[in-house]
Amino acid sequence: MKHFTSVHHIEDLDELLLLAKNIKSDPYANKSLGENKTLGLLFFNPSLRTRLSTQKAAANLGMNCITMNLNNEGWSLEFxxxxxxxxxxxxxxxxxxxVISQYCDIIAVRSFPTLTDKKKDEEEQVIQSFVKYATVPVISLEGATEHPLQALADILTIQEYKTKSKPKVVLTWAPHPKALPHAVPNSFVKMMQMAHVDFVIAHPHGYELDPEVTKGSIIVHNQEEAFAGADFIYAKNWSNYNDYGKILSQDASWTVTPEKMELTNRAKFMHCLPVRRNQIVSDAVLDSEASIVIPQANNRTYATQAILTQLLNHENK
Amino acid sequence: MKHFTSVHHIEDLDELLLLAKNIKSDPYANKSLGENKTLGLLFFNPSLRTRLSTQKAAANLGMNCITMNLNNEGWSLEFxxxxxxxxxxxxxxxxxxxVISQYCDIIAVRSFPTLTDKKKDEEEQVIQSFVKYATVPVISLEGATEHPLQALADILTIQEYKTKSKPKVVLTWAPHPKALPHAVPNSFVKMMQMAHVDFVIAHPHGYELDPEVTKGSIIVHNQEEAFAGADFIYAKNWSNYNDYGKILSQDASWTVTPEKMELTNRAKFMHCLPVRRNQIVSDAVLDSEASIVIPQANNRTYATQAILTQLLNHENK
Amino acid sequence: MKHFTSVHHIEDLDELLLLAKNIKSDPYANKSLGENKTLGLLFFNPSLRTRLSTQKAAANLGMNCITMNLNNEGWSLEFxxxxxxxxxxxxxxxxxxxVISQYCDIIAVRSFPTLTDKKKDEEEQVIQSFVKYATVPVISLEGATEHPLQALADILTIQEYKTKSKPKVVLTWAPHPKALPHAVPNSFVKMMQMAHVDFVIAHPHGYELDPEVTKGSIIVHNQEEAFAGADFIYAKNWSNYNDYGKILSQDASWTVTPEKMELTNRAKFMHCLPVRRNQIVSDAVLDSEASIVIPQANNRTYATQAILTQLLNHENK
Structure with missing residues (x-):
């Protein structure tokens, strides 16, 4: 792996997941790997989990970590x-x-989409410019169209909690008051397509994701039908893709409730966080035993540490 | 000690002060204690001393420290x-x-009061919400009603500079152009009530602090009377507590001047900083030998390091 | 060296350059020097190279580094x-x-000029106030009138790339849409005056720098004449010094182009960055083999590490 800006950069998912599990069982076992290595974390947008878990992952590996808010601490950039x-x-x-490539051994960048300029967003102008000009590996901390570190934590979590060899996983759209990016659902879809799962996408009519991403995956427009027999419910809002970046529905009937969870096979509830309570999901689900959003967030550290480990090992070759 | 959000969480003040003094005499003696431990510093408000001294204290203990400005680098929080x-x-x-509890072994939070919603401020909504939901120890870096790390540095400083077994300590209100919180005076009062000192509070009529905090302490409304024979003058402004958050007085006759310091027993002058020169105190006092505000600020590092030490030792049990 | 806020604080340039070169050849050789030492980085202004390279230099020396944006994370300061x-x-x-001197072993400060109040700028009010009141060494991360760390990286770069004992170095003004400070050209001029080079300053009539700085240096107003036979072209914009802080010219005929570079002795192109493409210099020059702006920026790390090394060694005496 040279860069990690897409789920598709994973060369061997099983090997990567095994690495992540080993790291989780002994996070400080490889502190010499990052000695005298610097990770540059560059943020164009807010972040809580990604910011903290990536710093934690770097520290666990003995790396020096430099964090910058590029939009107000540095200079505005021309692309x-x-x-x-x-x-x-x-x-x-x-x-x-x-220049940053000379100070940092790995560069990690967060840059959200405009949600107004579809072409520019799909080109991933910011992250791809770093990939093009940087002379060190680049990691996406969530770009315009993918959030691969999140998807890696997601599959790691599903592996930990699954009770059968091939669980049924449902990605369901859910309502939200603001226009949200497609990065998380895109990466989750790509990851589920690589994993050993029965995968179903559920969303209202007209809320199709990028067909290039979802092709080959089952899509239903009846949420209750999708939930039947599910082992994992992954809720997420996204704004409209066809009428790009628009909110065409805040249909409260798509909120994940205890009644809907009753339709599942005692499914676990997942979300990438931050989550809007009583919009995406009701308190009664999020505060129940079924919710695994907190351990899912914890896996961000180990997913990132696995990626850093692979990139550092690749550099050392 | 499980959390440290109030002076009243101190279990044995003498033991804690002894620990702080030992740390000060050899600050790097215990660098293995913090190995592979992460301190999360979360700021909702500005900070200079607290921000720097806490990072310094963590480094002295070998801890990894992650600092975030929660109000603009992360997501706005619902409480x-x-x-x-x-x-x-x-x-x-x-x-x-x-989530943060999974990335950090100790969480430290600064959250100032609204000074408009007394009930919410007294509930310490922000810090108490962290205490309620975090699964690791929480430290106050100054809340709405207490600033316990400051008070610990204060008593450490008084111990160092006192020339008699039971010194007379005066907390005096002083004028200020802006409405200030009650956190510092509240914690100082609570600390003086625990310490072996003669303690007097001086403020204009109508500027009573929370009576629950000051009960049992001597309060006078004549500053000169209070200063007579004092060994330590601790100046601080606070906004009105009864007419909550209002500035009812900027009475310049309460500014601490050399003339007033003449009334004392060659008292040392203390302030938590930042201090408004020629409002709270005149240049002539602050620039005199009597002022110990700089070594007082230095003790912030060792007070915090002592608290971190106790919390880490408690976790290791 | 007690502080480093001016090129003139360098005691022995050859010795310092030798130190920087040795550090560059083995950057981690002296990681015990910074053990238990803290560098405080205080920014009043944006920064990319300085912010990252100084953190990197500190890490290379094993120093703890605390970075603060003083204008919005701390308290507004009275000078x-x-x-x-x-x-x-x-x-x-x-x-x-x-106070900061008690938490940090070295304080580094960036404070740009007002470009409206010449007297205040020339007094370097911010940085000189730190020098006056701090009790530890102070480093300029670019002040109102000097950027000495940049100039040290510049001469280090010239030494690396020169092909004759005494190269011809040209500092040329170039157009820019915004009013820029004089700090970089001032420090570069002072450095060239100390170095073994043929030095020429080229700028339009009326764009004189501070005559106290440039006295003794050759100044020409014909850019092509200056470029003839040059080994290094250092481009930089500055706003007017006489009509202080004003933009009197954006004369595009002063942009550095391939045609002008043809006049030189296959000169290397230098700039401190960030650089306005197709204003200061055309893409064709910046993207050519002649441009050494990227390795020049890399030398920021080693220049700073050399200064930190000298200051720490001085403190240890």
Whole structure:
């Protein structure tokens, strides 16, 4: 693995999951691996879990970690090739990415989508510019279209909690008051397509995700039908993909409730967090034994530590 | 000690002060205690001394320290139980506190009062929500009603500078142009009630602190009377408690001046900092030999290191 | 060296450059030097290279590094002596500098000029106040009138890339849409005056730098004449010094182009970064083999590490 900006960069999922499990059982076993190595964490957007768990993962490996909020602590960046830089942008990503590569052994970047410019978002302009110009590995801390570290923590959690060889996993759309990105559902779909699971996507008519991502996956528009016999319910809102970035529905009938959980095979409830209580899911589900959102968040540390380990090992070759 | 959000959480003050003194004499003696332990510093408000001294204390113990400005680097938090989260708040404290507890071995939080909602402030909604939902020890870096780390540094400083077994300590209100919280005076009063001192509170009529806090302590309304024979003058402004959060007086006759210091027993001048020069105290006092505000601030490191030591030792049991 | 806020604080440039080169060849060789030492990085302004490279340099030496954005994470500071602090400023630099000196073994500060108040800028009010009140060494991370760490990285880079004993170095003004400080050109001029180089300054008429800085250096107003036979072209914009802080020219004929580089002795192109592409310099130059701006930025780490090494060694005496 040279970079980790997509679930599809995983070369051997079973091997990676085994690594993550071993790390979780003994997180400080490999503190010399990161000695004299620096991880640069660059944020263009807010973060809680990703920010803290990545710093924790780096510390567990003995890495030095430098965290920056690029949008207000540094210079505003220009991403267009050939730009005449006579406006507000003080520095071109060409210089920034090359320079940071000299101070950091791995660069990790969070950059959310515009949700207004579909083309630019799908090009992953920010993260792909870092990939293009950086001379060290780049990790996505959530881009415009993928959140691969989250998806890795998700499958690690499913592996821990599954009670049968091939569990039924349902990704269900749920209502939310704000327009949300497609990164988390996209990466989750891609991960489920790689994993040994029965996978179903449920969403209202018109809320299709990118068909390139979902092709081959079962999609239903009846949430109750999807929940029947499910072992894992993964709830997530996303804004409209076709009418890009718009909120066409806040249909409260898609909120995950105890009644709906009754339709499942005593399913575990998952969410990437932060979660809007009593919008995405009712308190009664989130506060029940069925909810595994907290251990799911804990696995962010070990998923990230596994990726850092693979990237550092690859560099050392 | 399970948490440290109030002076009253101190189990044995003499033992704690002895620990702090030993740490001060050899700050790096226990660097293995914090190995593979992470301290999460969460700020909802500005900080200089607390921010730096706590990071320093953690480093002295070999701890990894992660610092976050929660109000702009993370997600806005909802604190109300049962909230229907369809507004601006993206994450409930229930999830946030549990999640952070998985990445951090100790959580430290600064959250100032509203100074408009007395009930909410007295409930210490933010810090108490962390205490309620976190699964690791919580330290107050100054809450709405207490600043216990400051009070511990204060008594440590008094012990170092006292020239008699039972010194006379005066907490005096002093004028300030902005409405200030009651956290520092409250914790100082509670600490003086536990310590072996003659303690007097001086403030203008109508500027009573919470009577639950001050009960049993001597209160006078004549500053000069209070200063007579004092060994320590601790100046501090607070906004009105009865007419909650209001500034009813900026009476310049309460500024601490050299003339007033003449009334004392060559008293030392103390303040928690930051201090408004020529409002709280005149330059002539602050720049004199009598002022011990700088070594007082230095003791913040050792007070915090003592608390971290006790919490880590408690966790290791 | 007690402080490092000016190029003129360098005691022996050859010795310092030798130290920097040795550090670059083995950056982690002296990790015990910084053990139990804390570097405080205080930013009043944005920073990318300085922020990251200084943290990296500190880590390479085994130092603990605490980074703060003083303008929004701490308290607003008062710098005037004798101020009656009844306005917006919450803390006086007298206390702040003394207090931070107790938590940090070295204090490093970035504070840009106002570009409106020439007198205040030339007094370097912020950095000089730290020098005055701090009780530990102070490093400039770019002040109002100097950026000495940049100049040290610059001469280190020139030494690495020069192909003759005494190369011709040209500092050329170039156009920019915003008013920029004089700190970088000032420090570069002072450094070139100390180094074994043929040095020429080129700028449009009326764009003189501080004559106290440039006295003794050759100044020409014809850029092409200056470029003839040059081994290094160092481009930089600065706002007007006489009509202080104003932009009197954005003359595009001063942009550094391939045609102008043809006039040189196959000169290397240098810039401190961030650089405005197609304003200061055309893409064709910056993307050519002649450009050494990326390795120049890399040398920021080793320049800073050399300064930290000298200051720590001085303290240990």
């Amino acid at each position: 267009e090739e050939g730009a005449v830089m006579n406006g507000d942008k003080a520095e071109h990503i060409k210089e920034a990415a090359q | 109300e139980e049962g909230a229907v989260m369809n507004g601006d708040k993206a994450e409930h404290i229930k999830e946030a506190a549990q | 005037e002596e004798g101020a009656v602090m009844n306005g917006d400023k919450a803390e006086h630099i007298k206390e702040a500098a003394q």
